Every structure is written in structure tokens, then in C-alpha cells.
Amino acid sequence: MRECVALASSRFQPAERISLRMTAELENLVARVRACRICVENPAGKPLPHEPRPVLRPSSTARILIASQAPGTKVHLSGMPFTDASGDRLRSWLGVTSDEFYD
DSSP states (O other): OHHHHHHHTTOOOOOOOSOSSOOHHHHHHHHHHHTOOHHHHSOOSSOOSSOOOOOOOOOSSOSOOOOOOSOOHHHHHHOSTTOSHHHHHHHHHHTOOHHHHTO
């Protein structure tokens, strides 16, 4: 965790926007993730309180990837990762603003 905080605290400049289009490889991965139904087809615990909806924000220019599981209801409804108290806490730990985090 210290390495993450040190990396984030170096205050990266926003990524250059070479192209708003994702690469074909990333588009393929995003489609596969969004189509995932494993938790419905092979449940390993209590049933989900809602239909599966993988929440991700893909970017071909991102310099860091944060993966998490079991987004809360607010994130599930918004479709935007880390838009709840856990996201506030994560950004605080990393020492970054929302604009920097979602760049």
C-alpha cells in the first residue's frame, strides 16, 4: 500500500489524450467483462440483491488499474466505479482528487 500512496503522491499530470477510441484488444476485454454471468450461473454464496452488472471504466491511456469486487448499491446504480464512501476512502489513501482518479 505504501508503494501505491508514494506513486499517487507524485502527482501525475493528466494523461495525454492521443485517441478517445479504445484499442480493439481492450474493447474485446470490456465486452467479455460486461457479459460475465458467472455469479448467476455458478453461485458460490448468497444470491445477489440485484442482477449482475460489472462496473468498470476502461481507458487505453490509464496509467494505473484498480480492480475491486462487490460494488455497493450506489455504484451498481450509477455504473461508475468507486462513487461511494469506499471510493472517497480509496482516493484519500492514494492522495488524489476525483479528477485525477478518473483520468
